[in-house]
Amino acid sequence: MRPSLLHKTVFVWSDLYYNYSFPDDHPFKSIRESLTKKFLDQLGLFHEIKQVEPDAIDEEVLLQVHSKDYINVVKRISERGQGMLDDGDTPAFRGIYEASLVRVAGNLKALKEIESGNFVHAINIGGGLHHAKRSSAGGFCVFNDIAIVAKEAEKKYNRIVILDIDGHHFDGTQSLLYDDDKSLKISMHMYHANFFPGSGSVNEVGEGKGKGFTINVPLPPGTADDAYIMAFDEIVYPAILRYKPDLIVLEVGGDSHFGDPLVELKLSTNGYLYVVRKVHELAHQLSDGRLIMTGGGGYNYDATARVWTLSIAEIAGIKEMELETLHDCCGTASTPFVMEKVKKVIEQLKEIHNIS
Numbered sequence: 001m002r003p004s005l006l007h008k009t010v011f012v013w014s015d016l017y018y019n020y021s022f023p024d025d026h027p028f029k030s031i032r033e034s035l036t037k038k039f040l041d042q043l044g045l046f047h048e049i050k051q052v053e054p055d056a057i058d059e060e061v062l063l064q065v066h067s068k069d070y071i072n073v074v075k076r077i078s079e080r081g082q083g084m085l086d087d088g089d090t091p092a093f094r095g096i097y098e099a100s101l102v103r104v105a106g107n108l109k110a111l112k113e114i115e116s117g118n119f120v121h122a123i124n125i126g127g128g129l130h131h132a133k134r135s136s137a138g139g140f141c142v143f144n145d146i147a148i149v150a151k152e153a154e155k156k157y158n159r160i161v162i163l164d165i166d167g168h169h170f171d172g173t174q175s176l177l178y179d180d181d182k183s184l185k186i187s188m189h190m191y192h193a194n195f196f197p198g199s200g201s202v203n204e205v206g207e208g209k210g211k212g213f214t215i216n217v218p219l220p221p222g223t224a225d226d227a228y229i230m231a232f233d234e235i236v237y238p239a240i241l242r243y244k245p246d247l248i249v250l251e252v253g254g255d256s257h258f259g260d261p262l263v264e265l266k267l268s269t270n271g272y273l274y275v276v277r278k279v280h281e282l283a284h285q286l287s288d289g290r291l292i293m294t295g296g297g298g299y300n301y302d303a304t305a306r307v308w309t310l311s312i313a314e315i316a317g318i319k320e321m322e323l324e325t326l327h328d329c330c331g332t333a334s335t336p337f338v339m340e341k342v343k344k345v346i347e348q349l350k351e352i353h354n355i356s
Contacts, residue, residue, distance in 0.1 A: 007120070007121065007289075007315070007316050007317030008118075008119050008120050008121070009048075009050075009119060009121040009122070009123065009315060009317075010050050010051075010052055010110070010113045010118070010119040010121070010122045010123070011040075011046070011049045011050065011052070011122075011123045011312070012051075012052055012053070012054055012106045012107075012109045012110050012122060012123065012124040012126070013037070013051050013052075013053065013106075013125075013126070014053050014054050014105075014106065014126070016098075016099065016102045017030060017033050017099075017102065017103060017125075017126040018033065018034065019095055019098070019099040019102075020096075020099040020100060020102075020103055020126070022091060022093065022140065023091070023093055026091065026140075027261070027262065027299045028140040029301065031301045032125075032254070032295070032298055032301045032304045032305055032308075033125055033126065033295070035301055035302060035304075035305035036125055036304075036305040036308045036309055036312075039305055039306070039309040039326065040309055043309070043313075043322055043323065045309075045312070045313060045316070045318060048316060048318055049123075049312070049316050050119070052109065052113065054102060054105035054108070054109040055105060055108070055109055056105065057104065057105045057108060059071050059101075061104065061108065061148060061152075062101075062104065062143055062148065064147075064148055064151040064152070065134060065144055065148055065151060065176045066132075066134055066135070066143060066144070067134055067135045069135065070134065070135040070136065073085075074096070074097050074100070074137075074142060074143075075097050077092040077096070078092060078093075078094065078095060078096045078097035078098070079094070079097075080092070080094075081093055081094030081095075085136070085137035085142060086136055086137040086138050086139075089137075089138065089139050089140055089196075090137040090138065090139070090140055090141070090142065096142060097142075100129070100143045102126070103124075103126040103127055103129065103143075103145055104127075104143050104148055106126045106127055106145070107124050107127040107145040107146070107149040107292070107294065108148070108149060108152060109122075109124070110122030110123070110124045110127075110292045110294075111149050111153055111292065114247070114290050114292065115156060120283075120288070120289030120290060120291070121283075121289065121290075121291045121292075121293070121315050121316065122291075122292050122293070123292075123293045123294075123312050123315065124145075124292065124293070124295070125293075125294065125295035125308050125312075126294075126295060127145045127146065127149075127251075127294030127295060127296075128145070128146065128166065128251045128252070128253060128294035128295045128296030128297075129141035129142065129143065129145055129146070129296075130144060130146050130164060130166065130168075130170040130171075130172055130173045130251060130253075130296065131144075131168070131171060131172045131197065132144040132172045133171075133172045133175050133176065134175070134176060138171070138172055138197065139168060139171075139172075139196060139197060139297075140297075141172060144172045144173060144176055145294070146162060146164075146170070146173045146249065146251060146294065147173050147176040147177055149249060149292065150162060150173075150177060150180075150183050150249065153247055153249075154180075154182045154183070157182075157245075157246035157247045158182060158246060159182065159183075159184070159243060159244060159245045159246050159247075160182060160183040160184070160245055160246065160247045160248075160249065161183070161184045161240050161243060161245040161247070161248045161249065162177075162183055162184070162185045162186065162249045162251070163186045163187075163188075163236065163240070163248065163249070163250050163251070163279060164185075164187045164188070164189070164251040164296070165188050165250070165251065165252060165253060165256060165272075165275060166187075166189065166251055166252075166253025166255060166256065166296040166297045167189060167190050167253055167255035167256040167260060167262070167263030167265050167297060168189055168190070168195075168196060168197065168253070168255065168263065168297055169187055169189040169191065169197055169199050169200030169216070169218075170185070170187045170189070170200075170251070171197040171199045171200070173185065173187075174187070174204065174214055174216075177210070178206055178207050178210055178214065179206065179207050179208040179209060179210040180206075180209075181209040181210050181213055183213065184213050184214075184240070184243045184245065185206075185213060185214045185215070186214075186216075186217070186236055186239060186240075187200060187215075187216050187217065188217040188219065188228070188231065188232065188236065188256075189216075189217070189218065189219065189256075190218075190219055190220070190221060190223070190256075190263050190264060190265050191216075191219060191220070192220065200216045200218050201216060201218055202216055202217075202218060202345065202348045202349055202352060204216050205352065205353070212353070215236075215239055215349065215353055217231050217235055217236065217345065217349065218345060219231065219265060219342060219345070220338055220341045220342065221264035221265070221338075222264060222266060222334060222335060222337075222338040223266060223267075223334055223338055223342060224258070224265075224266035224267065224271070224331075224332035224333050224334040224338070225266070225267060225268055225270060225271035225274070225331045225332045225333070225334075226331075226332075226333055226334050226339070227334040227338055227339050227342040228256075228265070228267055228271055228275075228342075229271060229274055229275070230339075230342060230343075230346070231342055231345065231346055232274075232275055232278070234346050234350070234355075235353075235355060237278060237282070238355050238356070239353065239355060240279075240286070241282065241286070242355075244286050245286055245287050246287055246290065247287055247290045247291075247292070248279060248282065248283050248286075248287055248290065248291045248292070249291075249292045249294070250276070250279050250291065250292070250293045250294070251293075251294050251295075251296045252272070252276065252294065252295065252296060252307065252308060252311050253295070253296030253297035254295075254296070254297065254298025254299075254300070254303060254304025254305075254307045254308065255296075255297040255299055255300075255304070256272070257272070257298070257300060257303040257304065257307060258328075258332055259300040259302075259303040260298065260299055260300045260303065260304075261299050261300060262297075262299050263297075266332045266334070267332065268328045268330070268331050268332045269306055269307055269310055269327045269328045270327065270328065270330075270331045271331065271332065272307050272310070272311065273310055273311070276293075276310075276311045276314050276315065277314055279291070280314060280315050291315060293311060293312070293315055295308060306326040306327075309323075309326055310323060310326050310327070
């Protein structure tokens with residue numbers, strides 16, 4: 001089944017993405033991207049989705065959210081090929097600066113293709129590095145491509161939604177855009193006192209003119225499809241509907257999947273696809289279809305690649321039966337204890353953000 005022109009989708013890709021892969025037993029590997037490409041090829045999806053390469057960019061783009069001193073530190077460590085870019089999660093390797101820059105370029109290419117009117121949807125699975133802050137790396141992320149593309153998009157659009165469904169809180173994106181009133185930032189993530197990055201409570205709502213433009217949906221370990229979808233339907237969906245964005249940026253981290261070794265959320269491929277489908281519908285309803293999807297975390301490589309492939313097919317409007325082979329066998333269910341905890345989070349958020 002050929003996708004409708006309403007779902008005209010571009011896939012931004014560079015083989016240089018493979019260079020952003022940490023050495024030794026580090027969990028962040030570019031095998032996720034290679035598996036996704038393999039699935040897309042096997043299913044023949046590139047017959048329906050145009051593939052383009054990022055344009056070259058320079059460090060001036062990074063200065064929209066990162067400090068000059070930090071950029072210079074990354075360059076020096078990249079040339080040396082050793083050292084740490086944060087407190088211990090993000091080791092340097094030779095060429096990490098260039099490998100990070102091309103992934104930022106992917107997001108900017110995605111935005112450029114949408115702004116041109118050639119496409120309504122753009123996919124950049126190399127993006128989603130949401131932990132990077134103004135003057136430091138964090139959580140395997142060197143440059144924050146999400147915040148950068150938001151700042152770039154604000155030059156044309158007045159209302160942008162960033163929805164992040166990675167298993168970890170988008171602390172870098174939040175901090176870089178915390179006082180920004182041109183973007184509504186929403187994160188659905190696992191949350192407890194000892195879990196990285198330690199931020200993302202319901203009370204983190206923005207500051208200054210950006211107060212009220214950050215919504216955090218902190219979820220307990222064990223949150224499965226039913227509770228996750230309930231939180232999405234009762235908080236995220238109506239918040240986006242009320243905001244009426246001109247552009248939606250969706251970060252699809254694969255580590256909310258029940259098979260992920262670093263996160264204890266229990267989302268299945270069906271749960272993911274429910275959220276992606278609803279966001280896709282909102283993009284057409286509110287934003288003339290304008291939707292950018294990025295990758296993110298995900299440390300069960302097969303599960304992450306399947307989640308990304310299914311999400312891309314949904315956004316592109318492709319409904320081939322062969323996609324069923326990428327789904328988990330079944331959905332997941334939360335315990336009554338987890339369900340009650342999520343209901344309490346929903347009640348708090350409704351009061352804080354005046355969501356009915």
